[in-house]
Amino acid sequence: MKYNPERIKKMRQNIKLFKEENKMVIKNNLEPVPFSDQIDWGYEHPHNANTYQTYLHCLNPVVDFLAIAEEDGDETLVQDAKRLIMDWYENGQDTGTHCWAEHAVSYRIINIILFQNRGGEYKLDDFIFDQIVEIHCSYLSEEKNYKMNNHGLMMDNALLKASYYIKDEQLKSLYTDKALYRIRFAFFRDISRKGVHLENSPEYQRLTLALYRSISKTLKETGQDLGRDIKLLFEKVNDFREYIIKPNNEYPMLGDTGQIEEGNIKKNYKDFLDKEAGIAILQYKNKKDPAKSTYMTFNCGYQRVTHKHHDDLSVTLYLDGHDVLIDSGKYSYDKNDEIRQFMTSPDGHSTLGIKNMTYQFTNPFEDQFNLTINKFTSTKDYKIISGMNNLYRGCTLSRTVILTREGVLIMIDRMSSGKNQNVYQNFPINEQAVISKISDLEYNINIGEYDYIMETYQLRRPPITSSVEEGHISKKFGKAVENERITFSMETDKASFVTALYNKTHTVENVRFANNRLDFSLNGKEHNIQI
Secondary structure (H helix, E strand, O other), rough: OOOOOHHHHHHHHHHHHHHHHHHEEEOOOOOOOOOOOOOOOOOOOOOOOOHHHHHHHOOEEEEEEHHHHHHHHHHHHHHHHHHHHHHHHHOOOOOOOOOOOOHHHHHHHHHHHHHHHOHHHHHOOOHHHHHHHHHHHHHHHHHOOOOOOOOHHHHHHHHHHOOOOOOHHHHHHHHHHHHHHHHHHHHHHOOOOOOOOOOHHHHHHHHHHHHHHHHHHHHHHHOOOOOHHHHHHHHHHHHHHHHOOOOOOOOOOOOOOOOOOOOOOOOOOOOOOOOOEEEEEEEEEEOOOOOHEEEEEEEEEOEEEEOOOOOOEEEEEEEEEEEEEEEEEEOOOOOHHHHHHHHHOOOOOOOOEOOOOOOOOOOHHHHHOEEEEEEEEOOEHHHHHEEEEEEOOOEEEEEEEEOOOOOOOEEEEEEEEEEEEEEEEEEOOOOEEEEEEEEEOOOEEOOOEEEEEEEEOOOOOOOOOEEEEEEEEEOOOOOOEEEEEEEEEEEEEEEEEEEEEOOOOEEEEEEEOOOEEEEEEEEOEEEEEEO
């Protein structure tokens, strides 16, 4: 096993915590789990009990022990890995609410197989290893345990690897065939025709690609493959990374995605639209300094509720080498946690909403007629993307976004209802920003050496009010930081907002919107856009 120096350094730290402080790092972005003489396999974390239970039973420290044992030639660490596995085998199988959950089972059997292949004279007794493989394969193959999402792909990847060690040839063939059937089905179920993973989060696109590579490697070793059609589809999955990655080589924190940087991707600066997945990416490359290119995402629609936030009609905006409008990230998967609830709500996203109301996802086949991206246009001066969200009861919402070549963002938001509603625009801002109120209609946003103006325009009555509200974002799992949100709102049965965000070096004037036509002047040049 070869790991980069940073990973090796982290593994050494994890082992030191384990051996000197009785703290087990079950996942690098989670707090270490304390233990005394014996590991508490039923350990419940006070805030994220389910997540900690799952990763505790994955036995991930086995990988750390084996890697550093190989790096240093220290066989005592191999023995430590074996003691951990045997502790789980003897004391952990029947404890904890997530011991036998798909994620834990999938990763645990892969880690145990890794140990068995690299444990040398310390490997598990054949009887124990065979028994562990058999019970894990039985669990992974059972349809009642199978999840129709990325966890199902994890299960099939693990089943493929584990079935190799099943001694009964007929049973081995049964497990292999089932895994291959489910994998092929999952690829066409979970991937759009344009190569976007349909679980609403770039982080899970990344995970799926890693699982595909692992599966392909396993199959190659046995002289099998998934077929040309799936190979071609996953070329699109791989290509999508080049679009979705920001100019600074980080993924946008859309859906349940944390702060992740990829250094080995060549950025693609072309626009990308996938109505099926409900995502668009609009871009302008800065040829002199690509890291300062303009990058915007627009979300509206879904095909799976897995990892889906109430982020429809939302935008993120990257300008001048940093985020300006941001998404919330994931924080945790505890639906009862107040911070998690905030981050999945419209308040966690730059979108249009109705105060004290939310909307429900019924199913994508019905909702696609009321929640969709419905227009994209590109000219030499600007790009236009629009969508609608008619899932709020008794209301229709729409947003049209214009992104100019200069990096000026103009949003036209409309709401129609049978009665007065408190309709509002919500804009979460980079957590490092300093926001200054100029008036109820205008704010200055300072980020480092740059100043931006966010301005909304009073088109007609009723009057627009605004405020700066507290917010939360999460770049790392389980950790939230505070940021601020600018909100514009009005009480009416029919609303129109026209709001611009731009670098202060630009001049945006004479903004008017009437009869579905937007007029404005940018740096002295007049623009007239039919919406």
